[in-house]
Amino acid sequence: MTNLATVPIERLGAPAPAGEPRRRWLSPAPDRVARPRQRPRIVYAAVAIGGIAIIALAQLLLSIGLSDGAYQISSLQSEQKDLARTNQALTEQLTAFSSPQNLVQNAQALGMVSNGNTVYLRLSDGAVLGSPTPASAANAPIAANQALVPNSLLQPEQVVAAPVPDASSAPQAAAPDPTVPWQGALPSPQTH
Amino acid sequence: MTSTTTRTTRGRVAIAVLLIVAVVSVFVVRLVDIQVVQAEGLNAASLASRSDSTVTLGTRGDILDANGVVLATSILRYAIEADPSAVDEFERPAADGSGEVTVTADQAIGELATAMGLDPAAITAILSADPSSRYALISKSVDVATYNAIRALDIPWLYYKADQSRSYPDGSVAGNLVGFVGEDGTALAGTELTQDKCLAGSDGTEVTETGEDGVAIPGSTVTVTDAVDGGDVQLTINSDLQYFAQEALAQRVTEVGAESGTVVVTEAKTGKILTAAEYPTVDPNNIDATDPEYRGAKVFSDPFEPGSTFKSITAASLIDAGAATPDSQVLAPYEYTSGDAVIHDSFYHAPMPWTLTGVIEQSSNTGISMLSNNMSVDQRWDYMNKFHLGQKTEVGFVGEDSGDILPGDVSGPTQLDDQTIYNTTFGQGLTVTAVQMASAYQAIANNGVRMPVQLFEGCRHADGTVTDAPAASTGEQVISAQAAQDTVHMMESVATTGYAADAIKIPGYRVSAKTGTAEMSDGSGAYGGAYLTSMAGMAPSDDPQYVVSVTIRKPVTITSGLAAAPVFQKVLSQVLKTYRVQPSTVPAPELPTTY
Structure with missing residues (x-):
């Protein structure tokens, strides 16, 4: 490859006879028509550089936000895990408390007895079906016995203590009135 | 410019170009090697070093x-x-926050x-x-x-x-x-x-890329x-009722010094098992506390000779086949001999003029044996098959037993010896499970229509859909409605005038029941002097809603049906109370027991 710039001008075209005056028609190029000289457009540079800066800044802020969010997510997730654990522990406790063994035992400790004798009140005519008899511990169909229907989730201390009746503040217990006070048909709305 | 200098310059240029080409090609080869040839392995290794896989x-x-x-x-x-290799002293923040x-x-x-x-x-x-x-x-x-x-x-x-x-x-x-x-x-x-x-659920895997401090990189x-x-499995069991039955049963079993017992409650109209209690029962939270023998569900897996509670099934079959009515008369002796068979009643009595109702009420082995002569042996086994005895129930519980209505070495009931043929009329010489027995009584209680035994309501998945629910069934008519009602009424006499009547009375309700005291086989073909006492029945008799069947094995202090009777009475009362069954309004028909 030859660098055109380094080649002497004489070597271009046919060698010119020595001493021959320069051809007339080769004249120096005229000066460019005087156009108004272009000033460097600083505004373009400013826009480009400014744009890049803004993008970089936005990117920076965005990733700061994201990583901040990541830490927040991470801490919230661990909080959620802790809460789920607490929830589970409490649910476990609750379901064990609501097991029939626990309920019956506590009811009995509070002095409640189950009445095996069922009595129905028929609403249509107010008739009492069955013979009402008060419940008594001796006639209770079953007595709770943890040993017979065990539940190892229950701790013995979960049974409440029987309440001690407070003689001074409790109202004098009136003798129960065995009669059924209502006479005649049950009241019912007269709407039609 | 001389030609020598030109040549030197050219040489230098060529060397420089060659060197550049060589260096660049080394880089290119390495680049291709990393980016293409080893790309997969390197990517995986880099991901593994910063990613965290969690289950x-x-x-x-x-x-x-x-x-x-x-x-x-x-x-x-x-x-x-x-x-253990890292066990050493360490620093931690002081409780009061000071360093x-x-x-x-x-x-x-x-x-x-x-x-x-x-x-x-x-x-x-x-x-x-x-x-x-x-x-x-x-x-x-x-x-x-x-x-x-x-x-x-x-x-x-x-x-x-x-x-x-x-x-x-x-x-x-x-x-x-x-x-x-x-x-x-x-x-x-x-x-x-x-x-x-x-x-069963199945575990999943998640992969997250994490930073050095273990915090997940967002979006990774x-x-x-x-x-x-x-999915969730729903049972047909009522847990409160189940608890009540277990408690009542356990108290009675310990009271009479028995070995074990079962209570099965089914809904007459649907065949759903509401309670299948047994004692002893495993506490699944603490399995080791229970003898391995009692860690399963004996109601399904442990067949037994039912004894006299089976007489109701024989009587229902006889009535349905037209071979007897509740009034059929039989002069029942204490001892009945036919062929090689010798049948005794459980107590001595002169020949008694009992009706079929009387035979049920008095639980006479000789009476039911003699009346069963009106029906062919094959026909009687046909009825047992229709009651699904000797077959596993529809529940398909793990370890479920089918019971045996024929010994394994016998191809048909007519090949049985005379003694066994008669024994089966009162529930000896064949075995059933507690659930099968309750199911047979369910058919009698439900106007002769046997419903498939149901324990599982189905599988409810996380999205709310329910699968594996038992197909809706209209049941099978095992015996006619009339035969079923007659049987229920005959059994009512057991609850009104039979020997255990006082123990099973429930004020306001008409109850039908049958006692049973089966001799237990000692495991080698002979009866060993141990008993299985039972009580099965339904209420209210005018329109039976619930069936209760109780068995107590090897009681010591009481060896008659009276051992099981209080449990039957308590559980049935509780069932009627739980499901708000209205007291009976129609008086019981008084079927004659003698003639």
């Missing part, structure tokens, strides 16, 4: 009773592991022991078993409270692993039916095993496999 747990489903009470549920338990305090290894072990309720020596022993090891298991499973307490100690050489475990909030209530899982989570018994396909979580939660 997401697929939760095993719950087991619920008919009202949605949770009988079995999944909970998280934590394994506490240690790195850090140094905690010695012994101090840490002491605190850990207190939190876990263990002896410090036990933990020291675990840690010093192999001090150079990187792994030692301190506890396989601690609960949440303990776990939180241990974590609060901030011991750097401890590691924790969450694992699923099962909890049975109601303990031994329905423990026989619910079953249990092993330590590794595999289903071992009961519904846990029978419905394992529905209950990739779910490799989804965790799938298991």
Whole structure:
């Protein structure tokens, strides 16, 4: 490859006879028509550089936000895990408390007895079906016995203590009135 | 410019170009090698070094009773592991916030022991078993409270692993039916095993890229496999009723010095099992406390000779076949001989003029044997087959037994010896399970229509859809409605005038029942002097809604049906109360028992 710039001008075209005056028609190029000289457009540079800066800044802020969010997510997730654990522990406790063994035992400790004798009140005519008899511990169909229907989730201390009746503040217990006070048909709305 | 200088310049240029080309090609080759040839391996290695793979747990489903009470549920338990090689003193923030305090290894072990309720020596022993090891298991499973307490100690050489475990909030209530899982989570018994396909979930995997401090890089979580939660299984059991039955049964079994017992309650119109209690029953939270013999569901798996409660089935078959009516007369002697067979009644009496009702009321073996002569042996076995005796029930419970209405070496009932042919009329010489017996009584209570036995309502998936629900069935007409009603009325005389009448009376309700006192085989073909007492029946007799069947094995102090009668009465009363069954309004028909 030859660098055109380094080649002497004489070597271009046919060698010119020595001493021959320069051809007339080769004249120096005229000066460019005087156009108004272009000033460097600083505004373009400013826009480009400014744009890049803004993008970089936005990117920076965005990733700061994201990583901040990541830490927040991470801490919230661990909080959620802790809460789920607490929830589970409490649910476990609750379901064990609501097991029939626990309920019956506590009811009995509070002095409640189950009445095996069922009595129905028929609403249509107010008739009492069955013979009402008060419940008594001796006639209770079953007595709770943890040993017979065990539940190892229950701790013995979960049974409440029987309440001690407070003689001074409790109202004098009136003798129960065995009669059924209502006479005649049950009241019912007269709407039609 | 001379030609020499030109040549030198050219040479230099050429060398430089060659050198550049050589260096660039080395880089290109290396680049291709890294980016293309080894790309996959390098990517994986880089991902592995910054990513964290976690197992997401697929939760095993719950087991619920008919009202949605949770009988079995999944909970998280934590394994506490240690790195013995790293056990040393460490610093942790002081409790009062003033800088850090140094905690010695012994101090840490002491605190850990207190939190876990263990002896410090036990933990020291675990840690010093192999001090150079990187792994030692301190506890396989601690609960949440303990776990939180241990974590609060901030011991750097401890590691924790969450694992699923099962909890049975109601303990031994329905423990026989619910079953249990092993330590590794595999289903071992009961519904846990029978419905394992529905209950089991499958674990998933998640991969997350994390920074150096373990915080996940946003948007980098990739779910490799989804965790799938298991479905919930709903039973037809009423857990409160089940508890009541277990308590009542257990009290009676211990009272009469018996070995074990069962109570089965079914809904007459649907065949649903409402209660299948037994004593002893396993507490699935504490399996080791129960004798392995009683860790299953004997109501399904343990067939027995039912004894006199079977007479109702024989009588129902006789009436349906037109071979007898409730008024059919028989002069029943104490001892009846036919062919090689010799049949005795349980008490001595002169020949009695009993009707079929009287035979049922007095539970006469000779009477039912003589009346069964009106029906062919094949026909009687046809009825047993129609009652689905000798076949597994529709429940398909794990370990379920089919019972035997024919010995294995006999191809047909006519090949049986005379004694066995007659024995089967009153429930000896054949075996049934407690659930089969309740199911046969259900058919009698439901106007002769046997409904498929049902224990499972189906499998409810996480998205709410229910699968595996038993197909709706209209049942099978085993005997005619009339034959069924006649049988119910005959059994009513047992509850009004039979020997156990006082023990099973329920004020306001008409009750039908049949007592039974079966001799138990000693396992070698002979009867060993032990008894299985039973009581089966239904109420209210004018329109039976519920069937209760009680058996008590090997009672000592009372060996008649009276051993089982109080349990029958209590459970049936509770059933009528629970389901608000109105008292009977129509008086009982008085069928003649003698002529």
